[in-house]
Amino acid sequence: DVVLTQTPPTLSATIGQSVSISCRSSQSLLHSNGNTYLNWLLQRPGQPPQLLIYLVSRLESGVPNRFSGSGSGTDFTLKISGVEAEDLGVYYCVQSTHAPYTFGAGTKLELK
Amino acid sequence: EVQLKESGPGLVQPSQTLSLTCTVSGFSLTDYSVHWVRQPPGKGLEWMGVMWSGGSTAYNSALKSRLSISRDTSKSQVFLKMNSLQTEDTAIYYCTRAGNYWGQGVMVTVSS
Numbered sequence: 427d428v429v430l431t432q433t434p435p436t437l438s439a440t441i442g443q444s445v446s447i448s449c450r451s452s453q454s455l456l457h458s459n460g461n462t463y464l465n466w467l468l469q470r471p472g473q474p475p476q477l478l479i480y481l482v483s484r485l486e487s488g489v490p491n492r493f494s495g496s497g498s499g500t501d502f503t504l505k506i507s508g509v510e511a512e513d514l515g516v517y518y519c520v521q522s523t524h525a526p527y528t529f530g531a532g533t534k535l536e537l538k
Numbered sequence: 539e540v541q542l543k544e545s546g547p548g549l550v551q552p553s554q555t556l557s558l559t560c561t562v563s564g565f566s567l568t569d570y571s572v573h574w575v576r577q578p579p580g581k582g583l584e585w586m587g588v589m590w591s592g593g594s595t596a597y598n599s600a601l602k603s604r605l606s607i608s609r610d611t612s613k614s615q616v617f618l619k620m621n622s623l624q625t626e627d628t629a630i631y632y633c634t635r636a637g638n639y640w641g642q643g644v645m646v647t648v649s650s
Contacts (some may be wrong), residue, residue, distance in 0.1 A: 474641065479567055529584070
């Protein structure tokens with residue numbers, strides 16, 4: 427199975443600070459069809475996950491543009507340009523290139 | 539409006555079978571896939587399996603021997619059945635439309 431390694435496991439930030447989360451895959455997530463199926467989710471406390479970014483860098487409808495995704499192959503990054511209070515929670519990367527689909531262990535974003 | 543709602547028993551005895559239903563609205567099961575994902579208390583996300591729009595299924599190999607996913611398109615429902623439950627199967631169980639829409643989840647506790 428593909429292993430996704432997220433770092434850091436915990437991130438402390440002040441409001442307005444820019445932060446980045448890394449997601450590294452144990453194998454390339456480039457599909458034979460040319461797409462890279464790497465998404466980013468945010469799970470706020472007591473809520474189901476919410477899709478933020480799909481196909482590495484495409485912003486889901488309704489998601490603020492302070493969120494951005496980048497990367498290719500095995501290395502991916504989620505950046506938040508100016509953290510807001512509503513961004514607190516656990517961020518997960520998830521791949522659907524290879525079955526079974528797998529999630530990273532999560533990065534908890536908290537207020538400093 | 540796209541909605542998914544999980545339903546099922548909150549408590550299951552060890553060694554028994556779990557049966558959950560995901561009732562969807564706002565889209566057709568013949569157009570979109572529906573996945574099952576679970577989350578043990580305080581832990582990360584685990585992909586369980588999928589009902590593809592065409593009617594075929596795929597499962598996490600770790601659960602495949604115990605898991606079955608089916609559907610009734612006329613009722614817009616997807617079903618999950620998992621047998622031989624153990625305490626480690628205690629989790630919130632979510633259904634999701636291809637990761638971009640999620641149900642609120644249903645908490646299932648395995649205990650005698």
